Amino acid sequence: MKNLVNEEEISEVAKLMKINLEDHSDHVKRVQKMLEYFDILDDANVESEEIIVQETDLGKLRNDKYNQYDKNLLKFLKRYQEKYVKAPKLN
Amino acid sequence: MDLGISALNYINSIKNGEFTVEEFTLKSLERISQVDEKLHAFLRVNDLAIKNAREIDTKIKSNQNVGKCYGMPISVKDNICIEGSKTTCASKVLENFIAPYTSTVISKLNSEDAIIIGKTNLDEFAMGLSTEFSAYGPSRNPWNTDYVPGGSSGGSGVSVSANECIASLGSDTGGSIRNPASFCSVVGLKPTYGLVSRYGLVSYANSIEQIGPMTKTVEDSAFLLNIISGIDSNDNTTVDNKNQDYLNNIDAGINGKKIGIVTEMTNPDGLSTDVLDATNDAIKTFEKLGANCEQISLEMVRYAVAAYYTITSTEAGSNLARYDNIRYGYEFDSSGFEFNSYISQARSKFGPEVIRRMILGGFVPSAGHAGKYFSKALKVKSKLIAEIKHVFEKFDYLISPTVPIQPFKFGEKINDPVSFMMVDFNTVTANLTGIPAISVPYKITNGLPIGIQIMANHEEEHSLLQAAYALEKTVDLPEVPA
Numbered sequence: 001m002k003n004l005v006n007e008e009e010i011s012e013v014a015k016l017m018k019i020n021l022e023d024h025s026d027h028v029k030r031v032q033k034m035l036e037y038f039d040i041l042d043d044a045n046v047e048s049e050e051i052i053v054q055e056t057d058l059g060k061l062r063n064d065k066y067n068q069y070d071k072n073l074l075k076f077l078k079r080y081q082e083k084y085v086k087a088p089k090l091n
Numbered sequence: 092m093d094l095g096i097s098a099l100n101y102i103n104s105i106k107n108g109e110f111t112v113e114e115f116t117l118k119s120l121e122r123i124s125q126v127d128e129k130l131h132a133f134l135r136v137n138d139l140a141i142k143n144a145r146e147i148d149t150k151i152k153s154n155q156n157v158g159k160c161y162g163m164p165i166s167v168k169d170n171i172c173i174e175g176s177k178t179t180c181a182s183k184v185l186e187n188f189i190a191p192y193t194s195t196v197i198s199k200l201n202s203e204d205a206i207i208i209g210k211t212n213l214d215e216f217a218m219g220l221s222t223e224f225s226a227y228g229p230s231r232n233p234w235n236t237d238y239v240p241g242g243s244s245g246g247s248g249v250s251v252s253a254n255e256c257i258a259s260l261g262s263d264t265g266g267s268i269r270n271p272a273s274f275c276s277v278v279g280l281k282p283t284y285g286l287v288s289r290y291g292l293v294s295y296a297n298s299i300e301q302i303g304p305m306t307k308t309v310e311d312s313a314f315l316l317n318i319i320s321g322i323d324s325n326d327n328t329t330v331d332n333k334n335q336d337y338l339n340n341i342d343a344g345i346n347g348k349k350i351g352i353v354t355e356m357t358n359p360d361g362l363s364t365d366v367l368d369a370t371n372d373a374i375k376t377f378e379k380l381g382a383n384c385e386q387i388s389l390e391m392v393r394y395a396v397a398a399y400y401t402i403t404s405t406e407a408g409s410n411l412a413r414y415d416n417i418r419y420g421y422e423f424d425s426s427g428f429e430f431n432s433y434i435s436q437a438r439s440k441f442g443p444e445v446i447r448r449m450i451l452g453g454f455v456p457s458a459g460h461a462g463k464y465f466s467k468a469l470k471v472k473s474k475l476i477a478e479i480k481h482v483f484e485k486f487d488y489l490i491s492p493t494v495p496i497q498p499f500k501f502g503e504k505i506n507d508p509v510s511f512m513m514v515d516f517n518t519v520t521a522n523l524t525g526i527p528a529i530s531v532p533y534k535i536t537n538g539l540p541i542g543i544q545i546m547a548n549h550e551e552e553h554s555l556l557q558a559a560y561a562l563e564k565t566v567d568l569p570e571v572p573a
Contacts, residue, residue, distance in 0.1 A: 005454065013453040017408060018415070018431070019446055020439040030447055030508045031454065037397060037509045038455070038464055044394040046470035052477075056285065060322075060330040067324050 005032055092118055094254040095570065098163055098311040101257055105151070105161040112151070112162030116144035116206060119164045123209070123255045131230045132249035134169050135177060136209040143206050150204070158204030159318065165200060166250040166259040169210040170217055171302065172291040173197050180293050181225040182215045183440045184414050186421055194291020195326065196260060196302050196319045203318050208256050211246030215442045217262055217295045218407065219243050220270050220514050223505055224444040232274060233571050234539055238498040241271030247305050248275035252571050258311055260319070262292055264300040265399050266494070266518025269530035272305055273493035273542030276532040276568060278559070279305045280312045283550050284525035285330040287316075288323035294410040296403040299522040309531065309560040313337035316552060330550070337553050341560045346381030348487040348558065350374075355392040356491030356517040356544075361510070366492045369534040369541040373490070376565050382558075387482055387489070391475035392520055396512050398475075399519040401455050401468035408452025411445065414438060447508075472523045479524045483548040488558050491517045493530040493542040517544060527552050529559045535568055 007024045010031060014021045021027060092110055104110060120140060127133050137143075147162035149155075167173070170180045172190035179185045197207065214224040222229045222245035232240040233253040240249045244261025248271030251259050261268040263281035272279025280303045287302045294300070304315035317338060322331040357370055374384050416423055416437035423440075425433050441449070455464035482489065495516055504511045521528035526549055530542040543562065547555035 009454075010450060013450050013457070015435075016457075017449045017453045018412075018435045018438055019441070019449060020432075020435045021446070022439075026443075027447055027450055031451055034400065034451060034508050034512070035454075035464075037512065038401060040397050041394055041401070041464065041467040041471065044391065044467065044471050044474075046467060046474055049470040049474050051466075051469045052473040056330060062322055062324050062327055062329065 005035060094118055094122055095307070096257075097308045098257050098306060098314055099308070101163050102159075102161045111144075112147045112206070113141060113144040116140050116162065116164055116208070119208060119256055122253075126233075126253055127255065129231060129236060130233055130249050130253055131228055132211055132246040132253065132255055133166065133209040134179060134181065134212050134227055134246070137207055140164070140206050140208050147204050147206070158202060160200065160203045160205035162204055162206050163258070164208035164256040165205045166209050166211045166247060166256045167197065167207055168213055168244050168247050168259070168261045170213060170262060170293040170295075171197065171260060172293070173207065177210070178293065179227075180216045181213045181227055182442065182445070183226045184416075184420060184438070188419055190291070192291065195288035195323045197291065199319050209250075211244070211250050211259060213246055214243040215445050216293070216407070216411065217243040217264055217267055217300075218444050218448050220266065220511070221499075221504070222246065223501060224442055226442050229501065232498050232539075234276065234498070234535070237500055238539060239274065239501060241274030241494070241498065243267040244305065245271045248272055248277055248279070251275070251277045251305050251307060254571070258304060258306040258315055260302055261305050262300055262302050263522065264296050264403060265515045265522050268303045268305060269493050269518050269528060269542070269544060270514070272530040272532075274498040274540060276535065276540035276542070276571065277305055277307060278309050278312050278532065278563070279303065279530045280316065280552075281521055281528050282316065282320065282552060283330075283527045285328045286320045286332060286527070286550065286552065288326040288329050290323055290325035296406040297410065298406060299403070299525070309529075309556055309563045310338060310341060312529070312559075313341055313556045316556075332550065335553060337556050339553075341556055343557045344380065345377065345487075345558050345561045348382045349485065350377055350382045350384045351387035351482055351486040351489045352384055353392065353489050353491045354386050354388045359495050359513070359516045361513055362492070362495040363497060365497060365536045366495060366541055369536065370492045370543065373533055373543045373562065376562065377490070380561050380565070387486065389475070389478050389482065389520070391471055391478055394471045395475060395519045395523055396516055398468035398471040399515065399523055400451070400512055401464050402472065402523075404448045404452035405456045405465055406452070407445075408449045411441070411449055414441075475520065476524045479520070479526060487547070487554065489546040491544050493517060493544040497536065497539045497541060521546055525549060527555050529555055531559045531562050532568055533562070533566055
């Protein structure tokens with residue numbers, strides 16, 4: 001299948017993912033190639049398959065109790081001031 | 092002093108007074124300074140290693156309790172956090188990030204008196220399989236420096252193979268421990284999902300990734316797994332392994348065990364004839380050891396790579412959304428930027444592979460495409476889990492070549508994303524299904540290593556390590572070139 005994705009679409013997804021792209025063409029080519037390969041999923045015949053979640057015995061999970069965290073992580077925030085995270089100053 | 096000794100031999104030597112922890116640590120640091128300019132396994136070396144070594148020597152001399160590691164130098168992939176030190180994930184985006192807390196695996200190693208000798212190179216945010224996508228330059232394969240060491244835990248593989256340390260911790264999302272283990276001729280174990288805490292591992296695709304050991308011998312992997320495994324209140328995906336001793340009866344053998352040879356993994360597109368020959372040879376070896384080997388088919392393996400990249404790209408897009416350069420990041424002047432454009436510009440410092448995977452991760456689960464890609468990928472994963480569950484009702488192990496090819500030259504695959512993805516063909520199944528898998532060094536052909544992958548059912552690491560040990564004992568491989 002050709003033209004699954006075009007520059008405009010890549011540009012839109014890049015915006016969604018908050019990435020500035022200077023040159024879309026290389027990314028378009030690569031993403032296109034990968035998506036063409038992903039078409040193999042159409043042959044998997046899994047439409048009627050149920051999506052299952054890995055099961056773990058309840059007895060093997062941690063106890064459901066609150067553990068006090070003993071370190072003040074906020075002190076590591078470089079731009080932390082009082083109760084707030086300082087964002088960069090913008091014009 | 093032999094820097095190539097195993098972890099267990101190191102412990103015996105320290106106990107017998109053959110050398111001190113300080114002497115061994117110093118020699119290891121000398122080795123790093125001699126070879127690492129060329130190999131580039133390490134991103135940083137621990138300045139306090141000698142001080143730590145002296146402290147452990149003091150404990151030994153004064154008959155205090157000493158941890159099980161006896162000061163052995165262990166390297167750690169640079170996506171695992173150690174409080175107060177840099178964790179860059181080999182990315183410019185995190186070049187100055189100081190970890191605010193220590194991962195559980197490091198806490199466990201520290202409590203057993205390991206010395207973390209340094210942080211090792213990786214593909215940026217563990218996205219890659221050659222270290223060519225590290226923002227700080229690639230690592231090189233010690234068997235031939237023109238070739239990639241594998242990845243993403245390539246620095247870890249190199250550091251162990253080149254005798255710069257005794258062992259290493261890597262992380263494995265789609266083969267990132269087993270692939271460099273195979274390419275560098277070391278043992279690499281991806282544990283069952285949940286057996287080892289991921290607390291303090293920088294997330295890439297957290298539903299399938301695991302931390303695991305990379306070592307010189309199978310026994311060393313069992314030794315390290317004893318230390319790092321088990322339930323952790325900081326990671327609610329961990330399971331209680333009841334402090335199982337993976338070293339116990341490791342030499343039990345595999346007589347009478349049933350081994351499935353995964354047909355789809357022993358004839359994928361691009362499988363090298365040398366790798367196929369080595370695999371056939373390993374099958375004969377297993378049979379000589381008393382195992383019954385039989386071909387089996389796992390239909391969904393054919394679709395596993397596509398499912399894997401769809402799921403991991405989606406999770407990567409989500410996990411990497413946090414890097415907005417506000418809460419943490421690098422120095423970047425915000426003058427002249429509107430708020431959103433500042434974040435977008437700051438995030439353009441991600442490397443090309445990370446950007447591509449984020450774009451893919453935005454595309455495949457999007458409203459117009461989720462049915463075609465993401466939903467099908469999850470269904471393939473579910474069906475693969477069912478297939479694996481079914482085969483382990485009959486078989487004890489599954490085997491395949493770890494990687495369908497031997498190490499390749501730098502740049503050889505970087506421009507062909509599909510051929511790059513296919514390198515993961517045999518390893519992603521264990522990640523998608525959560526089962527444990529190990530790569531055992533088996534052969535050196537044309538001066539480059541080949542590893543054999545053994546897989547077992549969930550939480551069957553004890554049995555898996557017995558099989559790996561049995562195979563390891565049949566091979567006698569040459570020393571890594573100096």
